[in-house]
Structure formats: C-alpha cells, structure tokens
Amino acid sequence: MESNISDKTKWGLAAVSIPIMIWTIIPILWIVATSLKSDAALADPSKNMFGNFWPKSPSLDNYRLILTGGASELFNPALLNSIIICLVATFIAVLLATFCAYAISRLDFPGKRLILTTALAVSFFPVIAMVTPLFNLWRQIGLFDTKIGLIIPYLSLTVPLSIWTLSAFFQQIPWEMEQAAQVDGATSWQAFRKVIAPLAAPGVFTTAIIAFFTAWNDFVFAVNLTSSNNARTVPAALAFFTGASQFTQPTGAICAAAVIVTIPVVILVLLFQRRIVAGLTSGAVKG
Amino acid sequence: MSSIELKNIVKKYGDGFPAVNDVSLDIADGEFMILVGPSGCGKSTLLRMVVGLEDITSGDLLINGKRVNDLAPRDRNLSMVFQNYALYPHLTVFENIAFPLRLAKGKHSDDEIRSKVNDAANMLELKDHLERKPANLSGGQRQRVAMGRAIVRDAEAFLFDEPLSNLDAKLRGQMRTEIARMQRRLGVTTIYVTHDQTEAMTLGDRVAVLKKGVLQQVASPRELYEQPVNLFVAGFIGSPPMNFLPARVDGSTLKLPFCEVPVGGPLAEKLRGLDIVIVGLRPEYIKDASVADVPNGVHFSAVVDQTEWLGNEQYAYIPYEADHAVQSKLDELDRDLDGEGMRTQMIVNLDSRSRILEGDEAQFAFDPAMMHVFNPETGENLTRDDEKAAQIARDSEQQRKAALERARAREAQGADRSAGDRSAADGSAADGEARAS
Ligand SMILES: Nc1ncnc2c1ncn2[C@@H]1O[C@H](COP(=O)(O)OP(=O)(O)O)[C@@H](O)[C@H]1O
Ligand SMILES: [Mg+2]
Numbered sequence: 001m002e003s004n005i006s007d008k009t010k011w012g013l014a015a016v017s018i019p020i021m022i023w024t025i026i027p028i029l030w031i032v033a034t035s036l037k038s039d040a041a042l043a044d045p046s047k048n049m050f051g052n053f054w055p056k057s058p059s060l061d062n063y064r065l066i067l068t069g070g071a072s073e074l075f076n077p078a079l080l081n082s083i084i085i086c087l088v089a090t091f092i093a094v095l096l097a098t099f100c101a102y103a104i105s106r107l108d109f110p111g112k113r114l115i116l117t118t119a120l121a122v123s124f125f126p127v128i129a130m131v132t133p134l135f136n137l138w139r140q141i142g143l144f145d146t147k148i149g150l151i152i153p154y155l156s157l158t159v160p161l162s163i164w165t166l167s168a169f170f171q172q173i174p175w176e177m178e179q180a181a182q183v184d185g186a187t188s189w190q191a192f193r194k195v196i197a198p199l200a201a202p203g204v205f206t207t208a209i210i211a212f213f214t215a216w217n218d219f220v221f222a223v224n225l226t227s228s229n230n231a232r233t234v235p236a237a238l239a240f241f242t243g244a245s246q247f248t249q250p251t252g253a254i255c256a257a258a259v260i261v262t263i264p265v266v267i268l269v270l271l272f273q274r275r276i277v278a279g280l281t282s283g284a285v286k287g
Numbered sequence: 288m289s290s291i292e293l294k295n296i297v298k299k300y301g302d303g304f305p306a307v308n309d310v311s312l313d314i315a316d317g318e319f320m321i322l323v324g325p326s327g328c329g330k331s332t333l334l335r336m337v338v339g340l341e342d343i344t345s346g347d348l349l350i351n352g353k354r355v356n357d358l359a360p361r362d363r364n365l366s367m368v369f370q371n372y373a374l375y376p377h378l379t380v381f382e383n384i385a386f387p388l389r390l391a392k393g394k395h396s397d398d399e400i401r402s403k404v405n406d407a408a409n410m411l412e413l414k415d416h417l418e419r420k421p422a423n424l425s426g427g428q429r430q431r432v433a434m435g436r437a438i439v440r441d442a443e444a445f446l447f448d449e450p451l452s453n454l455d456a457k458l459r460g461q462m463r464t465e466i467a468r469m470q471r472r473l474g475v476t477t478i479y480v481t482h483d484q485t486e487a488m489t490l491g492d493r494v495a496v497l498k499k500g501v502l503q504q505v506a507s508p509r510e511l512y513e514q515p516v517n518l519f520v521a522g523f524i525g526s527p528p529m530n531f532l533p534a535r536v537d538g539s540t541l542k543l544p545f546c547e548v549p550v551g552g553p554l555a556e557k558l559r560g561l562d563i564v565i566v567g568l569r570p571e572y573i574k575d576a577s578v579a580d581v582p583n584g585v586h587f588s589a590v591v592d593q594t595e596w597l598g599n600e601q602y603a604y605i606p607y608e609a610d611h612a613v614q615s616k617l618d619e620l621d622r623d624l625d626g627e628g629m630r631t632q633m634i635v636n637l638d639s640r641s642r643i644l645e646g647d648e649a650q651f652a653f654d655p656a657m658m659h660v661f662n663p664e665t666g667e668n669l670t671r672d673d674e675k676a677a678q679i680a681r682d683s684e685q686q687r688k689a690a691l692e693r694a695r696a697r698e699a700q701g702a703d704r705s706a707g708d709r710s711a712a713d714g715s716a717a718d719g720e721a722r723a724s
Binding site: 174176177179180181183184185186187190194195198199 | 391
C-alpha cells in the first residue's frame, strides 16, 4: 500500500496534516500548562513565559489538590465510578453489537434495513431531549443516582454506534471463511468463535475504544442523573470543584483533572494501535 | 470412500431461475468426476449443494445410498477446496491443516494430529512452511495448504471448486499432475469443478458437461472427444476447438464451403428431410495433402490466410463465407461457449513438417469418417455411434479400475514395507516422486 503513494502525495499529506495536528494539540497543551500553574501564576501573566502560556515555575499543587487534597473526596470516587461505568457499558455494548452486527451482515431476514436505520436514528436523537424524561423515570423506579442508571443510557448511545462500526467490519470478512469452517466440521457457533471472531478482533477493539470514549466523555447524563459520589463520573464531578477560596476559580484543579482523565484514553489508543490496524484478513484469499 | 448419487437435482435461486436443472449423476466409489462448462452454467452451485452449503430445491442427493439432503455440511463428512482457498489467516499453516481434526473433539490425540498433519504436509511439500501464516505464502503454497486441509481427515469425498484457476499457467500444469497423482494414491471419490477443458480432459475418469444448468453428456474424456452427443459438447471439448462448417444437403452429397462429401449408409437416412446441416471437423483431422497421405480422403484446395508455428505443431487459418441459414445457430453456439464472436474461419492443425506459407493456395485432405454431422435445429450429433461409445466407456471403466487397483496395491505394499523397513519405503517413495515429475 505505502509503496503506491508517490513522494509528492506524501509531502502533500504531510503539509495538510501538520496544521491539523497543531490545531488539535494546542488546546491540549494549554490544559496541561494551566494544570501546572499555581493560583498566583493563573492571576499574574508575569509569572509565565511565552506570553502567559507556560508557567516559569511549574508546580504539581493542582494534582495534589485533586488526588490527595481538598478535592480528592470529589475526584477519586468519581474516577472510580467513571472507570467502572464506562467499562461495563462498553463491554455490554460491544458484546450485544457483535452478535447483532454479525446477524445483520450474514443473514437475510426481513426488517434488516429497519434495524440499521433505527440504530442510526437513535444515535441522531439529541441527548438533552432524553434527559428530563429519564430523570423522572429513574426517580420513580429507583435508578436515579445509581451506576446502572448511567450504564443504561450509555448503552443507548454506544450500541447503535457499535452496530454500525462492527457490521462494516463483518462485511469485509469473506463469507467463504465461515463456510470452509462448516465444511471442516464446525457448528455455526464454532465457526463464529474460532474463525469469525478472531478475524473480527481488530474491528471489535476499534469499536470498543470508540464506545468507551463516548461513555467516558459524556457530561449531560452524568450531571443530571446523579446526585452524589454513588455514581457521579469525572466530567460531572469537575463541575462541583471549588476554588481555594470563594473568590478563586478552580481552573487549575479542573485542568489537572482533565489531564488525568485523558491519560487512560491515550494509553488505550497506544496499547491497541496495532490491533486496530486492519488488514489481518490479507492472505485468506488468493491475494 | 463412498459413492455419490444425484437424482434429478434442481436448484432455483430467489428469482426462480433454475441455476441447476434436473441433473442426475452417479459417481462411483473412488471415481474422479469432473464438472465442466462455461462460467455461470451452475457448476459451483451443484458442488455447493453436494457439500451442503446450498439448499437443494428438489431432487435427492445420496451418499453411500443414504439420502443426505437435509444434513448440515459438518454431518456429511465431505471436504472441499474453495476457489480462493478460504484459508484461516489468523492460524499458521499447521493449524490450518489441523483445523478439521481439532474440531472432531476427542477423536484424535495431539500426537495423532501432529502425525496426520505432518503426513499431509509431506505429501504436499509444505514441511518447511508449517509455522508460517497464509499471508506470507505464495499462491501455489496457499493452494497446497487448502488441499492439505481437505486431505488430512478421512472424508467420504473430496470436492474441488476450480482450485487451479488462480495460479499461473506453469504452476497450474504442475498442480494438475499433483492432484491426479494424489487422487489415485488416496483412491478417494472426487468431484472437481473447472471451466477449463484441458483440466477436464487430463484429470477425470469421467466428465460431466453442463450448459446453463442442464447436463449435456457424462462420459470418459475420450468418448466426449470422439463421440460427442451434440454441438455444444463437440465445441466445448478440444483445443483448438472443432471447426463447424455449414453444409447443404443435396441428395447423398454434403456441399461444404470448400468441397463436396459423398455420404451413404445410416447417415444418409438421417439426413433425409434436412436442407442444411452443420459439419464438425477437428483441426487435426485435416491434413496437408502434400506431406500426408489420406486414403479414401476428400481433397480440397483453399487459401491459407495465416499460420502459427509452435515448434511441435502449426496452425493454419482459412477464412470462409458462412451460410446465412446456419450463421445464427453458430453465433448462438459461440455465445454459449463464451466465444468472442470472431469471424468464421477454419483452423487446421498441420504437421510441423508442412511448408505451407501464408497466402498460399494449398491442398488439404480429410477422412470423411472422422467428420461429425449435426442437426442445426436441435444440435444433435447425427454421426454418433452408440456402439463405439459404449465400447469406449467400457474400456475407460476398466482402465480406471485397473489404475485404482494398482494404486491401492502400491499403497498396501508401501505400508507393509514401511512397517518392516523404513529405508526401503523411503526409496519407493522417491521412485514415485521421480516417475511423477
Ligand atoms: N446466490 C445466488 N443468488 C442468485 N443467483 C445465483 C447465486 N449464485 C449463483 N447464481 C446464479 O446461478 C448461476 C450459476 O452460478 P454458478 O454455479 O456460480 O456458476 P459456475 O460456477 O458454473 O460459474 C449463474 O447464472 C448465477 O448468476
Ligand atoms: Mg464457479
């Protein structure tokens, strides 16, 4: 593949991608820089260099504040909640979507189109419109401020998304692969488990990561369907941070928290980067 | 080992068009059966019905006399090589071949699996590649892995769906002999699908010719070649293909574009009532009269438009004007045979000693006994000799049985010897290799 790309195209792509990278990386660097500023530096540009960008004497005070200091009662349980809720939601979503997408891409059944379009329509539905009815319903049936009460709405976000991504992946796997397994003596389930699932693994990882981020980044559900440390996730908890005094904004602490919640995302992507690269199916057919 | 019987098999896909129409076929135990026909004629569909990947619309499929229409593929115990191999890309070559064995839970111990896979790999010369992934293999190696996966277990029959069509010409020739040798050695019933008439002629004990889902003729390669039942079979079998010339019937003479042929006997009977027929002449039956002597031959002269010299033989092309009355029939035949709608020309397969040059007017001769005459309406071969055909069929069946016996005896002998004396067995295996190559 790479060898097909001429040098000219390569430079062209680089020229386009560098501005995009700068565009996306500057806000992140800014957050990192802000999280390293002390309260004094936040208020006084002369304590910073590069025009108020980077603190002359970076401090880890903000991190201390949220991990062990005053804000830790708020932040640490929220971090734990975020991890549990998002992992569970991702796991269920990917599991359900795998079976669903497999059926959609392999079987010819009435209503196939309908399922796909419904899934798409659901993901277009504005989140804010669902929150109020859910808030009332959850209070009635006792799901308000529970982890399950957040997992369920997250599933409604992540399942449709996962179905779409995964059915695209399944459609790329040659059907003959599965037929060969059946001829070799496999049941449908064995063919799925031993041949299709391993081939779909890169797709499943990609989908899982997308689903995880979707849940991880949610603010609207988290802030409205929780009221305590029971289930409050990090994005919601950030809103409840307070400054050192009534008159200081908790900007530094919020930035430090934002940096911390970005770390798992970065780790995930680095870890699964190789698995995400498709092309595992090459060599299955004549090539 | 087993016999396979197809009884009035029909396959209709969703649109109601019969992709396979009323096909009946008996495949004997240990027989190598070829399904051949132009692409789209329903060969793959038929094979996939046998293996169980496609439902049978109507008719019965019997394996060893037992009806298996409703059995799932895994319960039919047939193994199949797919056209594009369908190897498992996430498994090594070893695991690919071992896959069917591992699925038969509890049937084979790990040691057994290892020895069976190694045997298959040895036979297919894959020993050095067992730990590699399919993506890193060449086309020919992938093809052999697919075959290894098929032969590793004791399947009732092997099914091949155009296994060589993705290989280049040289490799195809090698693999063809390899498959023939392997089938004889294992003596397993085999159904082999191809659109290539060379593969059909060289591999099969018997060949079934299909056209648009309808079975045309099932016979040994020699019978197909010498006694085709109709225009389609005659045109499909043979390379370069049979020449089809329009001929007017005038009493007891046939008027061909270049010459007149007197006819007598039963053929004259059959020609009564027909104005026009199609005469089929294989390129090699037309001789250069100056170097070959054809007793009782019909002689004619024609202008050669083009010659091709290939060393061991040469082809001469002689254009002619076709009769309008049969042109549409010939065009239709051409389309059925996946032809290119080329202009009408006669091909002559000349002796390589022949010194005919392009543009020459040359003398040719052919033996009218070698000529086929077809009814232009029905395509039926009027010169087919059923008695001779039956004789050829008997001979081929005898040859097949003898070859199978020989192969089995050799196998038994090899097994005996390898039990007693390893080195002797190795020697005989090496013999076999040398003879085949
Ligand atoms: N899944 C299918 N649905 C509908 N028609 C099909 C399907 N598979 C094959 N056909 C049709 O059946 C006919 C025979 O196809 P096939 O068996 O693949 O031919 P071959 O293998 O001889 O080239 C073709 O006309 C093809 O269009
Ligand atoms: Mg086919």
